[in-house]
Amino acid sequence: MSSNNESIFPPATPTMSKKRADLAPDQVEAFRNFSSEVFKEGALDEKTKQLIAVASAHITQCPYCIKGHTKQAKQKGATNEEIMEAIWVAAEMRAGGSYAHAALAIDEIEKIDGL
Template sequence: MSNKDQTIFPPATPQMSKKRADLAPDQVSAFRNFSKEVFKEGALDEKTKQLIAVASAHITQCPYCIKSHTKQAKQKGASNEEIMEAIWVASEMRAGAAYAHAAIAIDEMDKLEE
């Protein structure tokens, strides 16, 4: 992120994490436990889960998630090419959703013409 972006999105710092936890300690604890469980190796290995998270972060457009899960994907052994391919899958899904939802607009237009 550029310095300009950091004025829009405050940096993720330990102090910010502490403030969130102080404001809702039970929920933060539950979320952290949930997150640990979700990202543990299971039917999917940890690298694959991080690649899914990178793709999802691009769909939800969360800059914090993009940074965090890209770093974690690299730590779990993902290559730059695998990360970029996951981002392209996310791009197709986001574009595909817009295209698919055109059916709603077409249906509405058809109703208005009746």
Template structure:
């Protein structure tokens, strides 16, 4: 890892180290991931666009990079990827706005 990087580079070596520390769980996760992204009722492209959006909400830099690359390999355009990111941004902002109801409810309970 370079000193100016917040996160270490994603690499095969890092993946192998993680897998070696918990091989059975790692293998199960890889299988789950393959099953989740397999063509089904939703296309692989659509699933990757969903993953791009979710990665932006969870703010996982590794996921953002890998699923953006995979979405393009599955045929997504740059415009489709950006729209997916905007949907994620709206949903995240919308959640903050919707949760304001909790604050309003609590404020109504507090007596001056």
């Protein structure tokens, strides 16, 4: 496994969080409130919400989100198998988007070829 020193991304630290908050305090407060509301237990339990977040983080390819939401999912009781299955759902959705959008290329090909 790689260490933080090997990463191309700076580590997520309290100092980094403070710098972001200092630069845009109102927006950070609004984002934190929004995040708290989104991840509260509701129609979906917190574990399920974190599994959705793990999958979404893989689709958006945010390394900070992947790490943070994987940790949260584990803390909410997700199993390793559930996390990996959520990641596979994300992989299918990302690949499925490429497959579905092939219709755009086919449409252009048909226009050019006069079909």
